[in-house]
Amino acid sequence: MESVKVLGLNASPRKYGNTYKLLEVALETASIYGAETKLIHIYDYDIKPCEGCLSDEQLACRPPCINNDDSWALMKEVLGSDALIIATPVFWYGPSGHLKNLIDKLTIFENMIFVDGKSWVEGKVAGFIAVGAEAGAVMTIAYLMSVFNSFGYLIPPWALAYYQGMDDALKSREAVMDSANVGKIVVEVAKLLRNNNSLWKWYEPNILEILKGKNVLERIANKVENLRKETSSKRAETVKKLLQTKPDDYKL
Amino acid sequence: MESVKVLGLNASPRKYGNTYKLLEVALETASIYGAETKLIHIYDYDIKPCEGCLSDEQLACRPPCINNDDSWALMKEVLGSDALIIATPVFWYGPSGHLKNLIDKLTIFENMIFVDGKSWVEGKVAGFIAVGAEAGAVMTIAYLMSVFNSFGYLIPPWALAYYQGMDDALKSREAVMDSANVGKIVVEVAKLLRNNNSLWKWYEPNILEILKGKNVLERIANKVENLRKETSSKRAETVKKLLQTKPDDYKL
Amino acid sequence: MESVKVLGLNASPRKYGNTYKLLEVALETASIYGAETKLIHIYDYDIKPCEGCLSDEQLACRPPCINNDDSWALMKEVLGSDALIIATPVFWYGPSGHLKNLIDKLTIFENMIFVDGKSWVEGKVAGFIAVGAEAGAVMTIAYLMSVFNSFGYLIPPWALAYYQGMDDALKSREAVMDSANVGKIVVEVAKLLRNNNSLWKWYEPNILEILKGKNVLERIANKVENLRKETSSKRAETVKKLLQTKPDDYKL
């Protein structure tokens, strides 16, 4: 069977910095665990800022993007990979602006929900590495997780690694171990998904029909009604009592 | 003139830990700059979780809170202070749960907008200190800033300090300097506000009348119309062109 | 084969509110897709705030927790489930303080890495629902994702649903669809993991040995050196030029 493809994105302008190093740790490990890997320095690509066509017309946000830049070349790489490992420097508690511009462009794949019935990156796998001289790594990673999950990416256990400091990140036992594990785990999950093809349709757009067939919403509405009855008289009493207190009595 | 009152809240269960130490640095400095200071270990207070009365009846969330606990005693301290310095351990990238429970209770003061016409903590000043063995300090502080600003607190320049590590925070030159400056700056801003009493009504609830008197919204709507005309034909063309592309041509 | 067990945690004080409703939607759907489900109102449990024993002694944070409360009863439920669906009201852009207290307690399972060699919740699955009258739902969910992933939880595609508003959430087509899909997808991923038991050891603590055997770090250090040579002369030139500019010339 074909290997899973892991794409590593280096979102740092510095090709030889700590961000790059930890990304290489993750990719080399991914390779040990059987993946075909590729590393891209996104600063080698011209990415113009998103023009927000979506807000004029939902269906207009589609490949290959209106921007006359390298976005589509980069997006094609994302599309052709089973898993992404995104390594970013922490620029003011967030990803580099260049990576943010790429993220804004990736809307194209998510927006296929409306154009094509399904996000084109649904069920892919993502891991994250953040590196900064100072604080902000976790904030950066929390941000990235929420975004890529909203694109339809699966986030495996321990899908995060970070290094905060100015020394050689390769000397940080914890940063290297965590980055290597991001590589290992991303591959394992990607393999698992590939071997279970049938699951790759995740979001079920017809789920309301299924709920309807089982009267789920009615059933819940009834449960709610009962719970309300059980507790509402006590709460109503509380509210009533509170409404009688005079805020002025509590001013200092 | 009376001194400004700075209340320091230690949100750590450990009274002798790094969180406490940096809070003391801030308060001692505040004192040097002329404030009357007080430090409270919030773990000395029983704070039960918020019952969400607000969601049943907007006006029910009011002093002294329905919870039979020490909340009101603590809230009174907050109300009686001109400025808060909140020092929290970083528990999983956020404030301690005990502090979060207090934050949920402080809704009472913000909700006075509806009950009493004005947030009771509007125009007070807040500074923040976060301390953790590992990452998450900035995420914690960003969270606290957004919340206290939404209560009506002013956040002075450089209102943040943090320490990440397991050593003695008093030995970290940067953490001590930043914490001391939080103390200094919070006092200076609080004094400035006190000396300019007239400004203490910040949010103007009748602002729509003022805008109406000057036809502001109409004027903006006109500007928007003109901008739309200028750019819309170009954008419409772009959208049209995009709508003609076939996503299938770009599938891999 | 035994069903996968999905535990739903309602972190709202209101048992009949929108948070509860959407959690029921997720759990009912999980049930349709073959899970055994259980819903717990966490407000039925007394959860005292974390005492931070960890900071005194890393190995002290272990079951059953020193707090004389209902924490362990609740933690046992978490431990006994294959997947969690956490539904929280948005209290000031974050989870309810009561849920935050539970999160702080769950450190016990993650800390088993040090005590027992492995996080006790590694490889479990988590989905998230946030409900608020106003904004803050995504910030709440991004926070929860970063925390549960750091515990070792896997986050499936589209593992988030939210409702912002004051109407009946069951009437929101989007909130119901998303919540139902959280239930569906969480079950599917949990099944997939159960059927592939061998994968349940995710984080490899001996990964450095594996890297060492393949000279990975040396190889990367060499690549870095080459990249540095390629680009450093150009960057050094830039830096040199910059260092000659006089900031004063640019002051206004």
Add this chain to the structure above:
Amino acid sequence: MESVKVLGLNASPRKYGNTYKLLEVALETASIYGAETKLIHIYDYDIKPCEGCLSDEQLACRPPCINNDDSWALMKEVLGSDALIIATPVFWYGPSGHLKNLIDKLTIFENMIFVDGKSWVEGKVAGFIAVGAEAGAVMTIAYLMSVFNSFGYLIPPWALAYYQGMDDALKSREAVMDSANVGKIVVEVAKLLRNNNSLWKWYEPNILEILKGKNVLERIANKVENLRKETSSKRAETVKKLLQTKPDDYKL
């Protein structure tokens, strides 16, 4: 006396959209309250991504930036203003990538701490507006607050406004009121600061000398020692008891 200068930055690609509208509401109100205002569409400026010179040499990050683009023209506008009102579309729970690129560039002013002894934007005032079709506005604003405060900006009470939806934001009573108040309050605080010039040196780099002169750190170390004695025997006992429990007894 000269008016305070308020600069409004529209970070949306759409010049006629909701982001622009609410920014105009804020600026028109600022003008009513006495400010001289200016609105810039940042999409009119070419902003290349930050090259991270700082990481090669701390002192290299200085005006006018190495990028051959419009950054410095834009930065000069920021430098020449007393207050900023930043209005951004919510692109994936954060500011537009174009704004993020500008933020990365503004490091130049903060980095003057090292080059010139003081952040060039210290003590300026900032307010924030975020507009999106869906959720993420508060997360965006919390992010911006933490960044601009770290640059040295003061954040006045209620310095945030947002609109989530697809209708005309000018029809949203709450969004218009909040945006107008951002304009009002930003001006009032900027005036207050201008009238109290002496305060414009906020961060005191020599604060350690001041603490030393008063033996502050020693005093705190002593307090800590006493607090530790008071509580440590109880905590030590707890830890000891915990260390005797056997995790295996609690496995399911």
